[in-house]
């Protein structure tokens with residue numbers, strides 16, 4: 001366990017780094033379960049540790065899960081040593097089973113598997129070369145995610161400015177910032193960019209029951225960065241819209257299917273319906289690693305259900321009677337016709353549908 005003095009915070013803005021590869025061959029993660037009250041870092045040495053960290057939500061957010069899994073494969077090869085193909089394959093399966101909804105996990109593991117296959121088909125016997133190639137790939141996945149976020153932030157803000165006068169007021173949901181990605185953020189990257197361009201009217205953050213990603217993480221990131229943020233209970237979103245305080249709802253995504261349907265944190269669908277009712281714009285911001293052209297519609301997306309204790313207790317405090325039944329789906333699907341724009345680093349799709357998705361993302365779904 002480390003403390004914040006030897007952490008990766010840099011400068012006054014304390015640009016947060018939730019995932020770091022250490023030169024001694026370990027993975028350092030900021031334990032997001034402890035925020036905002038404690039800044040605790042953990043160091044991982046095995047792929048099983050990385051899988052557990054994803055499952056237990058030490059690290060969460062679709063791109064961050066993918067990046068962690070990629071480093072998990074590096075840990076597997078470092079730990080297993082030469083002639084370890086079977087063990088690495090088993091570790092990759094364990095990593096793939098850690099969480100079901102964010103497709104970035106499977107996308108990142110596929111990239112890592114391709115490096116292994118390439119190494120094998122070259123007939124290269126030198127294990128060190130594989131380790132090096134895998135580490136390079138994981139670091140590339142990490143760097144590309146940050147670059148994608150910055151590009152999406154710029155093009156999303158350009159779209160917003162083309163559609164309305166400034167300042168621009170945003171409601172966001174869950175945590176989509178540096179903690180959920182390689183750095184900078186998807187939807188929260190747009191908020192950062194609005195602030196950089198000095199056109200951010202205000203940002204409201206849904207608390208995001210039951211895990212409270214909005215209250216604990218989004219509010220924390222924005223406070224760290226000095227961006228004024230107002231936290232609201234999820235159930236206040238409709239009232240905020242009705243009161244004319246929101247221009248755009250901006251969210252991230254865990255999986256976007258070939259027709260533009262979008263799985264994101266539970267509550268996102270309700271926001272999209274509310275936004276439509278109030279004539280507000282609804283934007284999804286996600287890198288290409290979140291696009292799943294293999295699935296035709298959102299009905300095909302596996303929706304994770306987590307334990308009911310996330311609902312019946314808040315920070316260990318029981319808030320419901322013993323014996324109550326619970327239902328805890330942690331994602332929902334927003335149909336594409338409720339979405340005004342999907343912003344990716346490859347381009348923007350306004351009023352998404354399957355034809356437009358296929359035109360931008362050439363892969364087909366079978």
Ligand SMILES: CSC[C@@H](O)[C@@H](O)C(=O)COP(=O)(O)O
Nearest residue numbers: 060061062174176180252253265
């Ligand atoms: C850039 S993050 C986009 C999504 O991953 C985010 O909105 C979200 O739903 C995260 O869910 P979580 O359960 O915290 O992993």
